[in-house]
Amino acid sequence: MSRYNEMWRSLGLNMEAHDQLLQALPPTYHDVYLTQPGRPAGMEYFDFVINEIHGLRIQELQEHKAAGGKVIGAFCVFVPEEIVRAAGGICIGLCSGIDLGGAEAEKVLPRNICPLIKSFMGFKLAKICPYFESCDLVVGETTCDGKKKAFEILNDYIPVHVMETPHMKKERDRELWLDEVKEFAGLVEQTTGSAITPETLARSIREVNGKRRALLRLAELRKNNPAPISGKDSLLIEQIAMYDDVERFTAKVNELCDELEQKVRDEAGIFPAGTKRVIVTGTPMAIPNWKVPHIIETSGAVIVAEELCTGLRYFENLVPEEADNLESQIRNVAARYMGINCAVFTPNTARMDRLVELVKEYRADGVIHCALSFCDPYAVEANRVEQVLKKESIPLLKIETGYDREDAGQLKTRIEAFIEMLE
Amino acid sequence: MSRYNEMWRSLGLNMEAHDQLLQALPPTYHDVYLTQPGRPAGMEYFDFVINEIHGLRIQELQEHKAAGGKVIGAFCVFVPEEIVRAAGGICIGLCSGIDLGGAEAEKVLPRNICPLIKSFMGFKLAKICPYFESCDLVVGETTCDGKKKAFEILNDYIPVHVMETPHMKKERDRELWLDEVKEFAGLVEQTTGSAITPETLARSIREVNGKRRALLRLAELRKNNPAPISGKDSLLIEQIAMYDDVERFTAKVNELCDELEQKVRDEAGIFPAGTKRVIVTGTPMAIPNWKVPHIIETSGAVIVAEELCTGLRYFENLVPEEADNLESQIRNVAARYMGINCAVFTPNTARMDRLVELVKEYRADGVIHCALSFCDPYAVEANRVEQVLKKESIPLLKIETGYDREDAGQLKTRIEAFIEMLE
Numbered sequence: 129m130s131r132y133n134e135m136w137r138s139l140g141l142n143m144e145a146h147d148q149l150l151q152a153l154p155p156t157y158h159d160v161y162l163t164q165p166g167r168p169a170g171m172e173y174f175d176f177v178i179n180e181i182h183g184l185r186i187q188e189l190q191e192h193k194a195a196g197g198k199v200i201g202a203f204c205v206f207v208p209e210e211i212v213r214a215a216g217g218i219c220i221g222l223c224s225g226i227d228l229g230g231a232e233a234e235k236v237l238p239r240n241i242c243p244l245i246k247s248f249m250g251f252k253l254a255k256i257c258p259y260f261e262s263c264d265l266v267v268g269e270t271t272c273d274g275k276k277k278a279f280e281i282l283n284d285y286i287p288v289h290v291m292e293t294p295h296m297k298k299e300r301d302r303e304l305w306l307d308e309v310k311e312f313a314g315l316v317e318q319t320t321g322s323a324i325t326p327e328t329l330a331r332s333i334r335e336v337n338g339k340r341r342a343l344l345r346l347a348e349l350r351k352n353n354p355a356p357i358s359g360k361d362s363l364l365i366e367q368i369a370m371y372d373d374v375e376r377f378t379a380k381v382n383e384l385c386d387e388l389e390q391k392v393r394d395e396a397g398i399f400p401a402g403t404k405r406v407i408v409t410g411t412p413m414a415i416p417n418w419k420v421p422h423i424i425e426t427s428g429a430v431i432v433a434e435e436l437c438t439g440l441r442y443f444e445n446l447v448p449e450e451a452d453n454l455e456s457q458i459r460n461v462a463a464r465y466m467g468i469n470c471a472v473f474t475p476n477t478a479r480m481d482r483l484v485e486l487v488k489e490y491r492a493d494g495v496i497h498c499a500l501s502f503c504d505p506y507a508v509e510a511n512r513v514e515q516v517l518k519k520e521s522i523p524l525l526k527i528e529t530g531y532d533r534e535d536a537g538q539l540k541t542r543i544e545a546f547i548e549m550l551e
Numbered sequence: 552m553s554r555y556n557e558m559w560r561s562l563g564l565n566m567e568a569h570d571q572l573l574q575a576l577p578p579t580y581h582d583v584y585l586t587q588p589g590r591p592a593g594m595e596y597f598d599f600v601i602n603e604i605h606g607l608r609i610q611e612l613q614e615h616k617a618a619g620g621k622v623i624g625a626f627c628v629f630v631p632e633e634i635v636r637a638a639g640g641i642c643i644g645l646c647s648g649i650d651l652g653g654a655e656a657e658k659v660l661p662r663n664i665c666p667l668i669k670s671f672m673g674f675k676l677a678k679i680c681p682y683f684e685s686c687d688l689v690v691g692e693t694t695c696d697g698k699k700k701a702f703e704i705l706n707d708y709i710p711v712h713v714m715e716t717p718h719m720k721k722e723r724d725r726e727l728w729l730d731e732v733k734e735f736a737g738l739v740e741q742t743t744g745s746a747i748t749p750e751t752l753a754r755s756i757r758e759v760n761g762k763r764r765a766l767l768r769l770a771e772l773r774k775n776n777p778a779p780i781s782g783k784d785s786l787l788i789e790q791i792a793m794y795d796d797v798e799r800f801t802a803k804v805n806e807l808c809d810e811l812e813q814k815v816r817d818e819a820g821i822f823p824a825g826t827k828r829v830i831v832t833g834t835p836m837a838i839p840n841w842k843v844p845h846i847i848e849t850s851g852a853v854i855v856a857e858e859l860c861t862g863l864r865y866f867e868n869l870v871p872e873e874a875d876n877l878e879s880q881i882r883n884v885a886a887r888y889m890g891i892n893c894a895v896f897t898p899n900t901a902r903m904d905r906l907v908e909l910v911k912e913y914r915a916d917g918v919i920h921c922a923l924s925f926c927d928p929y930a931v932e933a934n935r936v937e938q939v940l941k942k943e944s945i946p947l948l949k950i951e952t953g954y955d956r957e958d959a960g961q962l963k964t965r966i967e968a969f970i971e972m973l974e
Binding site: 236237238240241270272273274276277278279280281284290292293294295296298300301303304307471474475499501502504505507508509510511512528 | 664700703713719721727930935
């Protein structure tokens with residue numbers, strides 16, 4: 129019996145279903161993560177965080193709440209964490225990467241829908257996610273049809289505020305988004321009961337930038353050949369970035385980077401020299417959706433970058449830190465998020481340009497485009513990626529897959545064949 | 552050999568594939584339409600229009616073009632026809648309701664995508680649609696992810712201008728949309744080479760309103776019990792509304808309504824007294840997608856209204872006709888389109904309210920919600936419809952289906968059972 133049982137019960141979790149989840153995670157984690165040879169010692173912290181994913185971190189959130197703090201959950205990298213922190217709140221990523229509660233979800237959703245959406249709905253309806261149950265407010269957005277419409281349903285079960293991410297990046301879209309961020313700031317102040325001041329926002333911008341800088345430092349190290357860390361471990365860190373304590377996480381990533389710098393000096397790669405280097409791009413991979421990265425890195429390649437929301441899109445752009453008044457600060461925050469190369473935007477040419485740059489910067493041999501099943505924005509945009517990469521003679525493999533294991537064998541065959549033919 | 556062969560060849564159509572399409576249509580049309588007993592005499596015109604769908608109407612467009620006119624194609628009821636006409640252009644609905652060219656479409660699109668999107672892409676890539684080939688400009692919009700992203704691809708083959716339909720109906724969304732309409736007006740002027748003046752726009756608003764009034768008159772007549780016209784015939788008229796000559800069409804619908812008024816006075820229903828009355832709601836049904844309406848009306852019910860884009864959403868709201876300056880006129884036009892209850896909007900509560908009203912106004916016994924396969928906006932929003940109708944004790948059947956015939960038997964069984972249990 130877990131020492132957190134009482135806490136989980138008090139959150140109203142369905143204990144039986146939650147136990148199933150807790151039992152499913154460790155063997156998967158063991159197979160995917162702990163069997164990797166030569167992992168950096170600094171991964172120990174992240175292993176610990178995963179081990180305590182529904183334990184210690186939830187306890188911290190509860191302590192924060194007991195002290196009068198608020199917890200705000202989000203499903204997307206567009207929700208500005210700076211704003212939440214500036215009002216004393218904690219911002220938690222809620223995306224779900226496992227099919228649990230699917231039967232519950234299908235009572236309110238169509239069967240043929242993106243597994244991420246089915247997952248978060250299932251988590252809420254079946255009451256198996258302590259993060260959800262810790263939230264004072266959930267923030268959605270309009271980045272895709274499925275989520276946009278599913279939030280209307282989710283709002284029956286927990287209060288959801290939806291931020292409108294526009295479809296384009298014209299001046300009028302930027303203005304609309306700025307207004308959305310301002311409205312959100314007001315709502316956050318109301319929820320937390322704390323005013324956002326130029327001082328608290330400046331600090332929070334610095335803190336969140338600090339997290340991004342640490343992740344960027346990690347990303348930079350992966351440009352080395354041989355790469356000092358696996359793509360799976362890097363993805364894990366990027367996933368944990370979305371719910372761990374910001375300052376502790378930042379310190380731990382920087383510690384890891386110190387270690388990796390030594391490895392780079394020693395030319396100690398995580399895989400043998402000559403291992404093929406690939407970039408993964410497409411839809412977000414939420415914990416514990418490590419399926420494709422695991423297949424890639426057990427098929428003779430190393431992933432050197434994730435052009436994903438659980439990857440570079442989350443930390444690539446910083447918010448300028450010079451502004452000293454709220455209006456300018458909030459403008460800077462809003463502008464930073466409009467720099468995300470999300471497929472909600474039409475056209476999303478900046479993503480294509482960035483992919484080509486990344487292939488050069490990270491010395492990648494090829495790109496694997498991975499879209500979740502039924503994800504129209506990325507599955508259709510894959511054609512644009514294909515067009516651009518073809519022009520640049522960069523090899524591309526396109527995959528569509530869900531959270532089930534049924535296609536694992538077929539995926540392995542395709543991925544092996546792709547890696548085999550990389551030069 | 553058709554007398555239009557030369558015209559089709561000059562448009563660059565794939566003659567073989569186009570012949571297949573022309574051969575497929577008449578038997579379907581015969582079975583679905585011409586076998587209906589007691590059809591109004593006024594349907595003869597619409598039968599003629601369908602018979603000439605790729606013939607006379609295309610010839611008219613070519614004559615318009617030969618005289619220096621322009622043709623602008625659209626995929627959505629958000630594209631303001633008033634603006635196109637005010638600059639002397641002809642606005643043509645391009646949505647496609649049949650799976651032809653699917654193999655071509657799947658070269659650039661994912662397999663699991665809405666059949667309407669696959670259809671229009673297939674029509675363009677396989678060169679089987681003379682409307683497409685007559686267009687000087689195609690106008691897309693951002694009403695759903697699939698179309699939004701597919702327009703980026705379509706733009707490789709024909710110039711596509713995309714209008715940004717916002718996700719919400721807040722004041723800032725209305726302002727954004729107004730700017731989109733203004734930008735569109737400028738583009739239309741540039742394309743046609745003709746200025747939009749207060750006079751031409753006033754006339755065009757009146758003409759398009761005239762079409763809407765005729766369709767509203769037809770809709771009003773269907774409130775009578777027994778209904779004087781079938782739902783299938785009404786849908787056909789609503790489909791034809793999107794590409795036929797506006798003034799001729801308006802006159803013909805009004806002539807038909809004169810005839811139907813007499814039928815109402817005579818209490819002559821198109822189906823026997825006591826036939827169950829249903830409202831169809833959901834995704835648009837483009838020509839020749841008559842599958843579900845045909846099943847419904849051969850299973851003991853009459854459709855009395857379509858809460859569809861090929862239905863009430865297309866003609867419910869009029870543009871005010873009083874304004875005499877461009878700024879006010881364009882504001883009125885933009886505002887009219889923001890009144891459409893499209894699932895792009897979150898929340899889309901006005902649609903739910905309207906559905907309940909419609910059931911009362913049209914004395915319907917039940918509602919059939921019909922979403923195209925993989926259509927997230929409507930398939931997910933179906934849950935909201937279900938919730939509202941349940942509260943009002945209005946029976947609902949939810950269907951998801953594509954353009955193939957494979958599920959026709961299963962659909963018939965479900966629809967018959969639903970109609971059977973209506974009281």
